[in-house]
Amino acid sequence: MSGTGGGGQLWAISDLHIGYAENRALVEQMRPESDEDWLLVAGDVAETVEDIRWVLKTLAGRFAKVVWVPGNHELWTHPSDAVTLRGVARYDHLVEQCRELGVITPEDPYPVWEGPGGPVVVAPLFLLYDYSFLPSGCATKDQGLEYAHGTGVVCTDEHLLHPDPYPSREAWCRARVAETERRLAEVPEGLPLVLVNHYPLHRHPTDVLWYPEFAMWCGTMLTDDWHRRFPVHTMVYGHLHIPRTTWQDGVRFEEVSVGYPREWRKRAQPPGRLRRIVPREDEGR
Numbered sequence: 001m002s003g004t005g006g007g008g009q010l011w012a013i014s015d016l017h018i019g020y021a022e023n024r025a026l027v028e029q030m031r032p033e034s035d036e037d038w039l040l041v042a043g044d045v046a047e048t049v050e051d052i053r054w055v056l057k058t059l060a061g062r063f064a065k066v067v068w069v070p071g072n073h074e075l076w077t078h079p080s081d082a083v084t085l086r087g088v089a090r091y092d093h094l095v096e097q098c099r100e101l102g103v104i105t106p107e108d109p110y111p112v113w114e115g116p117g118g119p120v121v122v123a124p125l126f127l128l129y130d131y132s133f134l135p136s137g138c139a140t141k142d143q144g145l146e147y148a149h150g151t152g153v154v155c156t157d158e159h160l161l162h163p164d165p166y167p168s169r170e171a172w173c174r175a176r177v178a179e180t181e182r183r184l185a186e187v188p189e190g191l192p193l194v195l196v197n198h199y200p201l202h203r204h205p206t207d208v209l210w211y212p213e214f215a216m217w218c219g220t221m222l223t224d225d226w227h228r229r230f231p232v233h234t235m236v237y238g239h240l241h242i243p244r245t246t247w248q249d250g251v252r253f254e255e256v257s258v259g260y261p262r263e264w265r266k267r268a269q270p271p272g273r274l275r276r277i278v279p280r281e282d283e284g285r
């Protein structure tokens with residue numbers, strides 16, 4: 001236990017990308033402050049099942065509870081991975097690995113954080129994206145993709161993230177959104193929610209992207225009002241590799257990514273720093 005009074009803290013991180021040795025070293029050093037701390041891992045742990053397992057097993061051995069949601073990198077059927085499963089079968093396989101390790105996934109009942117700052121329902125979400133964060137001047141996905149191919153900014157998902165058995169990634173996204181909406185509506189009233197998703201549930205964080213066309217691979221307009229419709233304490237996400245806090249309609253959005261070494265080397269903050277979600281960093285303890 002640390003000398004901070006006990007009771008635990010709920011932390012978050014994402015985009016560990018441990019295919020990079022420097023990032024693997026960050027995970028090796030990652031520790032809770034107390035035996036009661038939880039950790040939310042918001043996707044992009046690694047590309048191979050072996051690496052993903054290593055990270056989640058390491059962290060599950062240190063934190064009281066680890067909650068994981070998939071990023072696009074976990075869902076790639078990468079040529080370097082011995083596991084050749086695609087789409088839903090790959091996701092289901094990852095969920096099975098998590099069950100073995102005691103890690104919570106979007107397929108489990110939502111756990112409730114009862115420590116300081118709680119009670120708060122923690123809802124891990126897997127929603128994917130549907131190309132509806134279109135670049136300005138484009139009215140359809142086809143126009144958006146044509147523009148992206150013109151600039152050369154096309155997400156690798158187009159080659160490696162297979163939607164099988166769905167006909168498209170957007171069809172998979174729509175199915176996930178519908179099922180998740182149903183589950184969130186069942187959360188008992190009065191309990192605030194920490195929503196954890198690889199992508200922001202609202203478009204505003206993508207406004208600062210260097211290449212605005214990349215936003216097509218960053219979320220869906222189908223969740224545009226979720227932070228207002230549900231009692232959201234904090235929306236935790238990653239994927240953009242732009243760690244920061246923003247506020248939308250009075251709701252805190254927290255981008256918790258580590259990112260690639262070439263990105264974090266430029267930042268003032270030390271890499272691999274966990275972000276405290278509950279109690280909020282501005283609330284003290």
Ligand SMILES: [Fe+2]
Pocket residue numbers: 015017044071239240241259
């Ligand atoms: Fe990432």
Ligand SMILES: [Fe+2]
Pocket residue numbers: 044071072073198238239240
């Ligand atoms: Fe990502």
